Amino acid sequence: MKLDIRYFAWLRERVGTATETVETEAATIADLIAELSSRDAGYALAFSDPGAIRAAIDHELVAMDAPLAGAREVAFFPPMTGG
Amino acid sequence: MTAHPIRVQSAPFDMGAELNAFAVSLPGAGAVVSFTGITRDLATGDLQAMEIEHYPGMTETALAAIRAEALARFQLVDAMILHRYGPLAPSDPIMMVATAARHRADAFAGAEFLMDYLKSRAPFWKKEITATQSNWVAARAEDEDALAAWSTADRQPKA
Numbered sequence: 001m002k003l004d005i006r007y008f009a010w011l012r013e014r015v016g017t018a019t020e021t022v023e024t025e026a027a028t029i030a031d032l033i034a035e036l037s038s039r040d041a042g043y044a045l046a047f048s049d050p051g052a053i054r055a056a057i058d059h060e061l062v063a064m065d066a067p068l069a070g071a072r073e074v075a076f077f078p079p080m081t082g083g
Numbered sequence: 084m085t086a087h088p089i090r091v092q093s094a095p096f097d098m099g100a101e102l103n104a105f106a107v108s109l110p111g112a113g114a115v116v117s118f119t120g121i122t123r124d125l126a127t128g129d130l131q132a133m134e135i136e137h138y139p140g141m142t143e144t145a146l147a148a149i150r151a152e153a154l155a156r157f158q159l160v161d162a163m164i165l166h167r168y169g170p171l172a173p174s175d176p177i178m179m180v181a182t183a184a185r186h187r188a189d190a191f192a193g194a195e196f197l198m199d200y201l202k203s204r205a206p207f208w209k210k211e212i213t214a215t216q217s218n219w220v221a222a223r224a225e226d227e228d229a230l231a232a233w234s235t236a237d238r239q240p241k242a
Contacts, residue, residue, distance in 0.1 A: 006138070008136055008138060008206070008208055009136055009208035009210070009219055010219045056138070056141055056206070059138075059140055059141035059144045059145075060141075060144075061145075061204070075138060075141065075206075077138070077206065077208065078208060078219065078222070079203070079221075079222035079227075080202075080203055080204060080205060080206050080207060080208065080222065081202070081207060081208055081209045081220050081221075081222050082166065082178070082201040082202050082203070082204075082205035082206075082207035083120050083177070083178060083198055083201055083202040083205075083207075
Protein backbone atom coordinates (compact mmCIF):
# COMPACT_ATOMS: atom_id res chain seq x y z
CA MET A 1 0.00 0.00 0.00
CA LYS A 2 1.21 3.47 -0.86
CA LEU A 3 1.02 6.05 1.93
CA ASP A 4 1.83 9.75 2.11
CA ILE A 5 3.47 10.54 5.43
CA ARG A 6 3.78 14.00 6.94
CA TYR A 7 5.89 15.06 9.91
CA PHE A 8 5.53 18.16 12.04
CA ALA A 9 7.52 20.17 14.59
CA TRP A 10 10.47 18.32 16.18
CA LEU A 11 9.49 15.05 14.50
CA ARG A 12 9.98 16.76 11.14
CA GLU A 13 13.37 18.11 12.26
CA ARG A 14 14.59 14.74 13.55
CA VAL A 15 13.37 12.77 10.54
CA GLY A 16 14.78 15.42 8.22
CA THR A 17 11.81 15.72 5.90
CA ALA A 18 8.30 17.20 6.05
CA THR A 19 6.71 14.71 3.71
CA GLU A 20 7.42 11.45 1.94
CA THR A 21 5.61 8.63 0.20
CA VAL A 22 6.25 5.08 1.38
CA GLU A 23 5.30 1.63 0.21
CA THR A 24 4.33 -0.40 3.26
CA GLU A 25 2.47 -3.47 4.44
CA ALA A 26 2.14 -2.14 8.01
CA ALA A 27 -1.27 -2.95 9.46
CA THR A 28 -1.46 -0.27 12.14
CA ILE A 29 0.07 3.07 13.12
CA ALA A 30 2.26 1.24 15.67
CA ASP A 31 3.49 -1.17 12.97
CA LEU A 32 4.34 1.75 10.71
CA ILE A 33 6.27 3.47 13.53
CA ALA A 34 8.26 0.27 14.11
CA GLU A 35 9.03 0.03 10.39
CA LEU A 36 10.11 3.68 10.11
CA SER A 37 12.18 3.52 13.32
CA SER A 38 14.33 0.75 11.86
CA ARG A 39 15.40 2.93 8.93
CA ASP A 40 18.15 5.04 10.47
CA ALA A 41 19.25 6.89 13.60
CA GLY A 42 17.21 10.01 12.78
CA TYR A 43 13.96 8.06 12.51
CA ALA A 44 14.84 5.98 15.56
CA LEU A 45 15.41 9.15 17.60
CA ALA A 46 12.24 10.79 16.28
CA PHE A 47 10.10 7.85 17.39
CA SER A 48 12.08 6.89 20.51
CA ASP A 49 9.46 8.20 22.99
CA PRO A 50 6.09 6.69 22.03
CA GLY A 51 4.29 8.73 24.70
CA ALA A 52 5.37 11.93 22.95
CA ILE A 53 3.99 10.94 19.54
CA ARG A 54 0.53 11.68 18.19
CA ALA A 55 -0.79 10.34 14.88
CA ALA A 56 -3.49 11.27 12.42
CA ILE A 57 -4.97 9.34 9.52
CA ASP A 58 -6.46 11.52 6.80
CA HIS A 59 -6.66 14.53 9.17
CA GLU A 60 -8.31 12.55 11.98
CA LEU A 61 -6.46 12.05 15.30
CA VAL A 62 -6.13 8.30 15.93
CA ALA A 63 -4.77 5.85 18.51
CA MET A 64 -1.56 3.86 18.01
CA ASP A 65 -3.48 0.66 17.24
CA ALA A 66 -5.56 2.32 14.51
CA PRO A 67 -5.64 0.24 11.30
CA LEU A 68 -4.07 1.70 8.18
CA ALA A 69 -6.42 -0.02 5.73
CA GLY A 70 -7.85 2.59 3.38
CA ALA A 71 -5.56 5.36 4.66
CA ARG A 72 -4.11 7.85 2.20
CA GLU A 73 -2.23 10.25 4.44
CA VAL A 74 -0.67 9.56 7.81
CA ALA A 75 0.82 12.31 9.97
CA PHE A 76 3.10 12.12 12.99
CA PHE A 77 3.61 14.99 15.41
CA PRO A 78 4.23 15.88 19.05
CA PRO A 79 1.34 16.75 21.40
CA MET A 80 -0.35 19.86 20.06
CA THR A 81 0.17 23.30 21.54
CA GLY A 82 -2.55 25.50 20.09
CA GLY A 83 -4.05 28.60 21.62
CA MET B 84 -24.04 33.70 11.76
CA THR B 85 -20.65 35.10 11.11
CA ALA B 86 -19.54 34.67 7.49
CA HIS B 87 -16.25 32.89 8.17
CA PRO B 88 -16.42 31.24 11.61
CA ILE B 89 -13.10 29.39 11.19
CA ARG B 90 -10.04 31.25 9.98
CA VAL B 91 -6.43 30.12 9.86
CA GLN B 92 -4.09 32.81 8.62
CA SER B 93 -0.56 34.16 8.81
CA ALA B 94 -1.71 37.79 8.64
CA PRO B 95 -2.09 39.86 11.81
CA PHE B 96 -5.59 40.67 13.01
CA ASP B 97 -7.26 43.47 14.93
CA MET B 98 -9.07 41.89 17.87
CA GLY B 99 -11.42 44.86 18.29
CA ALA B 100 -12.42 44.86 14.64
CA GLU B 101 -12.88 41.09 14.70
CA LEU B 102 -15.12 41.26 17.74
CA ASN B 103 -17.19 44.09 16.29
CA ALA B 104 -17.66 42.16 13.05
CA PHE B 105 -18.67 39.05 14.99
CA ALA B 106 -21.22 41.01 17.04
CA VAL B 107 -22.95 42.60 14.04
CA SER B 108 -25.59 39.92 13.56
CA LEU B 109 -26.42 37.79 16.58
CA PRO B 110 -30.18 37.40 16.76
CA GLY B 111 -31.37 36.64 20.28
CA ALA B 112 -27.95 37.06 21.87
CA GLY B 113 -27.56 38.95 25.12
CA ALA B 114 -23.91 38.10 25.81
CA VAL B 115 -20.67 38.05 23.86
CA VAL B 116 -17.44 36.64 25.33
CA SER B 117 -14.05 36.71 23.65
CA PHE B 118 -10.59 35.42 24.45
CA THR B 119 -7.40 36.56 22.73
CA GLY B 120 -4.08 34.77 23.14
CA ILE B 121 -0.99 36.93 22.72
CA THR B 122 2.65 36.00 22.22
CA ARG B 123 4.23 35.98 25.67
CA ASP B 124 7.86 36.98 26.08
CA LEU B 125 10.14 34.53 27.88
CA ALA B 126 10.96 35.04 31.56
CA THR B 127 14.41 36.03 30.33
CA GLY B 128 12.85 38.75 28.15
CA ASP B 129 14.74 37.77 25.00
CA LEU B 130 12.13 36.15 22.77
CA GLN B 131 12.78 37.21 19.18
CA ALA B 132 9.95 35.30 17.56
CA MET B 133 7.42 32.58 18.12
CA GLU B 134 7.12 30.34 15.08
CA ILE B 135 3.79 28.57 14.81
CA GLU B 136 3.61 25.51 12.60
CA HIS B 137 0.32 23.88 11.68
CA TYR B 138 -1.13 21.08 9.56
CA PRO B 139 -3.03 22.71 6.69
CA GLY B 140 -6.20 20.79 6.04
CA MET B 141 -6.36 19.04 9.39
CA THR B 142 -6.25 22.38 11.22
CA GLU B 143 -9.42 23.66 9.56
CA THR B 144 -11.16 20.30 10.05
CA ALA B 145 -10.22 20.13 13.73
CA LEU B 146 -11.27 23.73 14.45
CA ALA B 147 -14.59 23.24 12.67
CA ALA B 148 -15.23 20.06 14.70
CA ILE B 149 -14.37 21.83 17.97
CA ARG B 150 -16.69 24.74 17.08
CA ALA B 151 -19.51 22.34 16.12
CA GLU B 152 -19.08 20.53 19.44
CA ALA B 153 -19.30 23.83 21.35
CA LEU B 154 -22.44 24.84 19.45
CA ALA B 155 -24.03 21.45 20.20
CA ARG B 156 -23.05 21.46 23.85
CA PHE B 157 -23.94 24.98 24.93
CA GLN B 158 -26.77 27.32 24.10
CA LEU B 159 -24.72 29.42 21.70
CA VAL B 160 -26.05 31.76 19.05
CA ASP B 161 -22.70 31.72 17.26
CA ALA B 162 -18.99 31.07 17.76
CA MET B 163 -15.83 31.97 15.88
CA ILE B 164 -12.20 30.81 15.98
CA LEU B 165 -9.28 32.66 14.40
CA HIS B 166 -5.73 31.27 14.67
CA ARG B 167 -2.49 32.54 13.16
CA TYR B 168 0.55 30.62 12.03
CA GLY B 169 4.05 31.63 10.96
CA PRO B 170 6.50 33.90 12.79
CA LEU B 171 5.00 36.13 15.49
CA ALA B 172 6.68 38.86 17.55
CA PRO B 173 6.30 39.26 21.33
CA SER B 174 2.87 40.73 22.20
CA ASP B 175 1.42 39.91 18.77
CA PRO B 176 -2.09 38.45 18.97
CA ILE B 177 -1.88 34.70 18.18
CA MET B 178 -5.50 33.67 18.15
CA MET B 179 -8.96 34.52 19.36
CA VAL B 180 -12.28 32.87 20.02
CA ALA B 181 -15.63 34.56 20.50
CA THR B 182 -18.97 33.18 21.55
CA ALA B 183 -22.43 34.67 21.67
CA ALA B 184 -25.32 33.36 23.73
CA ARG B 185 -28.66 34.43 25.16
CA HIS B 186 -27.10 34.54 28.64
CA ARG B 187 -23.54 34.93 29.86
CA ALA B 188 -23.07 31.49 31.45
CA ASP B 189 -23.21 29.72 28.09
CA ALA B 190 -21.05 32.36 26.42
CA PHE B 191 -18.33 32.03 29.10
CA ALA B 192 -18.48 28.23 29.21
CA GLY B 193 -18.51 27.97 25.41
CA ALA B 194 -15.41 30.17 25.10
CA GLU B 195 -13.57 28.20 27.78
CA PHE B 196 -14.52 24.92 26.11
CA LEU B 197 -13.23 26.18 22.75
CA MET B 198 -9.93 27.18 24.36
CA ASP B 199 -9.47 23.94 26.28
CA TYR B 200 -10.09 21.91 23.15
CA LEU B 201 -7.97 23.85 20.76
CA LYS B 202 -5.02 23.94 23.20
CA SER B 203 -4.65 20.16 22.99
CA ARG B 204 -6.64 19.07 19.92
CA ALA B 205 -5.88 21.61 17.19
CA PRO B 206 -2.70 20.76 15.24
CA PHE B 207 -0.50 23.75 16.05
CA TRP B 208 3.04 23.64 17.41
CA LYS B 209 4.93 26.58 18.86
CA LYS B 210 8.65 27.20 18.71
CA GLU B 211 10.29 29.92 20.78
CA ILE B 212 13.26 31.54 19.08
CA THR B 213 15.92 33.67 20.78
CA ALA B 214 19.22 35.02 19.44
CA THR B 215 21.02 31.89 20.63
CA GLN B 216 18.54 29.02 20.59
CA SER B 217 15.14 27.69 19.60
CA ASN B 218 12.86 25.45 21.62
CA TRP B 219 9.64 23.67 20.81
CA VAL B 220 7.07 24.51 23.46
CA ALA B 221 6.07 21.34 25.33
CA ALA B 222 2.42 20.51 25.89
CA ARG B 223 1.34 21.11 29.49
CA ALA B 224 -0.30 18.41 31.58
CA GLU B 225 -2.68 21.08 32.95
CA ASP B 226 -4.04 21.63 29.45
CA GLU B 227 -4.77 17.92 29.02
CA ASP B 228 -6.40 17.90 32.48
CA ALA B 229 -8.58 20.89 31.56
CA LEU B 230 -9.74 19.02 28.48
CA ALA B 231 -10.49 15.83 30.42
CA ALA B 232 -12.51 17.82 32.96
CA TRP B 233 -15.16 18.53 30.30
CA SER B 234 -16.02 14.82 30.34
CA THR B 235 -16.83 14.80 34.06
CA ALA B 236 -20.25 15.45 35.52
CA ASP B 237 -19.51 18.84 37.08
CA ARG B 238 -18.74 20.37 33.70
CA GLN B 239 -21.75 19.07 31.84
CA PRO B 240 -23.99 21.86 30.54
CA LYS B 241 -26.90 22.77 32.76
CA ALA B 242 -30.17 21.22 31.63
